[in-house]
Amino acid sequence: MKLPSLNQQILIAALLGLIVGWLVSGFDAASKQTVFYATDIVGGVFIDLLKMVLIPLVFSSIVVGVANLQAHGSVNRVWRTTLVFFFITMTIAIGMALLASNLVRPGAGLSLAMFQASTSSFAAQQMTLPQFIAHFLHGLFMNPFRAFAEGNVLAVVIFALFMGIALVLGGERYRNILQLMQEFLELILRIVGWIMYLAPFGILALLIKLVATQDLAMLGSMGKFVALVTSITLLHGVVVLPLIMYLVTGKTPWWFWRGAREALVTAFATSSSSATLPITLRCAEQHLHVRREIGGFVIPLGATINMDGTALYEAAAALFIANLVGIELNLVQQLIVMLMSMVAAIGAPGIPSAGMVTMVMVLQSVGLPAEAIAILLPIDRLLDTLRTAVNVEGDLVGSVVVQEWVDRR
Numbered sequence: 001m002k003l004p005s006l007n008q009q010i011l012i013a014a015l016l017g018l019i020v021g022w023l024v025s026g027f028d029a030a031s032k033q034t035v036f037y038a039t040d041i042v043g044g045v046f047i048d049l050l051k052m053v054l055i056p057l058v059f060s061s062i063v064v065g066v067a068n069l070q071a072h073g074s075v076n077r078v079w080r081t082t083l084v085f086f087f088i089t090m091t092i093a094i095g096m097a098l099l100a101s102n103l104v105r106p107g108a109g110l111s112l113a114m115f116q117a118s119t120s121s122f123a124a125q126q127m128t129l130p131q132f133i134a135h136f137l138h139g140l141f142m143n144p145f146r147a148f149a150e151g152n153v154l155a156v157v158i159f160a161l162f163m164g165i166a167l168v169l170g171g172e173r174y175r176n177i178l179q180l181m182q183e184f185l186e187l188i189l190r191i192v193g194w195i196m197y198l199a200p201f202g203i204l205a206l207l208i209k210l211v212a213t214q215d216l217a218m219l220g221s222m223g224k225f226v227a228l229v230t231s232i233t234l235l236h237g238v239v240v241l242p243l244i245m246y247l248v249t250g251k252t253p254w255w256f257w258r259g260a261r262e263a264l265v266t267a268f269a270t271s272s273s274s275a276t277l278p279i280t281l282r283c284a285e286q287h288l289h290v291r292r293e294i295g296g297f298v299i300p301l302g303a304t305i306n307m308d309g310t311a312l313y314e315a316a317a318a319l320f321i322a323n324l325v326g327i328e329l330n331l332v333q334q335l336i337v338m339l340m341s342m343v344a345a346i347g348a349p350g351i352p353s354a355g356m357v358t359m360v361m362v363l364q365s366v367g368l369p370a371e372a373i374a375i376l377l378p379i380d381r382l383l384d385t386l387r388t389a390v391n392v393e394g395d396l397v398g399s400v401v402v403q404e405w406v407d408r409r
Helices: 006-024 029-071 075-104 112-120 129-140 144-150 153-212 216-221 223-249 253-270 273-286 292-305 308-325 331-346 354-365 370-408
Strands: none
Touching: 006 029, 006 153, 006 253, 029 075, 029 153, 029 273, 029 292, 075 223, 075 292, 075 308, 075 331, 075 370, 129 153, 144 153, 153 253, 153 273, 153 292, 153 370, 223 253, 223 308, 223 370, 253 273, 253 370, 273 292, 273 370, 292 370, 308 331, 308 354, 308 370, 331 354, 354 370
16 A cells, blocks of 8 residues: 655644644543643654754755855855845835735724733833944854854855855865765755654644643634734735746746755744754755756755745734724834834844844833733744745745746846
8 A cells, every 4th residue: 555645744733733633632631741741742852853954954955055046156146036036025015914904903992901811921122223224233153163052044054155165175185075065965865754654743743732722712812813814914925925926937936845844844833944954955945946057056045034924914014003002103113113024024143032132122112111022922833833934935936946046147
């Protein structure tokens, strides 16, 4: 009997996880703890295995990718096209979030008093924009061994860029090192292939716990905001990104989703672009036929600075909180929110609870109370699944678009 393909196994596991999680949510506390113990072990091992190969994969793929791009003289076209694509898609995502939030006005009918318990027990870690930029730049250039040990992806990407360029400029002198890096990358990709055999079990476990631990009462009270963010995120992921890809490359959305399914489902289950990165690179190369040097450059870079889902969420959340506290943001203030959401989505390595810090920064930029971020915490985990999947989709679409654009010129 022929087993389903890995793609099919992952899809079946995701559906089972949603169903079983819903059933587990009705269990008594003792039974839930037993189930969660098992899901924590299985899901935790899967995530840990992905994190184990993450840094070696990012480092080797960037070094080899940059070296090969430099050798073919196309590195300038690739990085320019990549950054333009990231900027355009993130601007569209934030613009849609602000437009929809102004039309629907989520939070306008709610009272901030109903969330008093959440805000009173939450201590916001505040940071000004100059402090944020200083932390961000400080995190870019650091001891590479420290970056490897701490799992600082952006710092690893920067060091790998330098090393890739140095290998090309060194020419024949460093030919053996480049060959070693190419073989090391192939070795890591083989290990990723082994880890993928556990993907259906890991995704099943992660989704069971995610669905079973949701607070339905809180989701109901914030239903309009949850529905708004979900709708905008789906619109961006299902319509905008595939449309851009179709217009540039002629590739259909069905072709893309078949090839990207493993990465998108894993991103949804793990809520981590970084943890999904090994699978994202695998999908780009094996299923979407993106050349290794282009995928190895665009996707690790995108996983650290291209966050369409996060950017639109933070913009919508800022207007939601403004409605809750009764503050009307004018056009200039909303443009500030747009800019700060883009900066915040890039993230700052080395800051504890970076997502919360960046959201606080967006709120502070237009005078909103930082403590109000506590309102978002109960629903953040659920919304994070979808926006992470869209973040990963943006990286994959970007790699396909960049390859097509570079090949045309």
